[in-house]
Amino acid sequence: MSDIATVYAVFGSRDEAERIGRAMVEKRLAxxxxxxxxxxxxxxxxxxxxxxxxxxxxxxxxxxxxxxxIAAIAAMHSYDVPAICQWPIERSAPGYAAWVRGETGSGA
Known part of the structure; x- marks a missing residue:
């Protein structure tokens, strides 16, 4: 099992998805x-x-x-009960996994 993951979420509008998405990258959570x-x-x-x-x-x-x-997305989300789920990644290209870890402050 890999040490990276994908978090799936749905939003009520593209604007909301973009706003929250950008915030998560800025906070280095994604x-x-x-x-x-x-x-x-x-x-x-x-x-x-x-x-x-x-x-x-x-x-x-x-x-x-x-x-x-997941907690940060939920805190900014407009839904009362937002769909936010983690999907584990079984395998990935080594360079990709290192990049994700590096960008989220989890080391390379």
């Missing part, structure tokens, strides 16, 4: 954020089936920074 195109979400909320367009984002981080990253 080395990079990929802001993806709109996704259609179907979910149950308050007993009703809802549908919404959301913006998905992938935050590249070290495993040691993942908990702080």
């Amino acid at each position: 080395a990079c954020v990929n802001i993806l195109g709109p996704v259609q979400s179907v979910y149950r909320w308050d007993g009703a089936i809802e549908r919404a367009e959301e913006i998905a984002a992938l935050f590249k981080t070290s495993a040691t920074a993942a908990d702080a990253l």
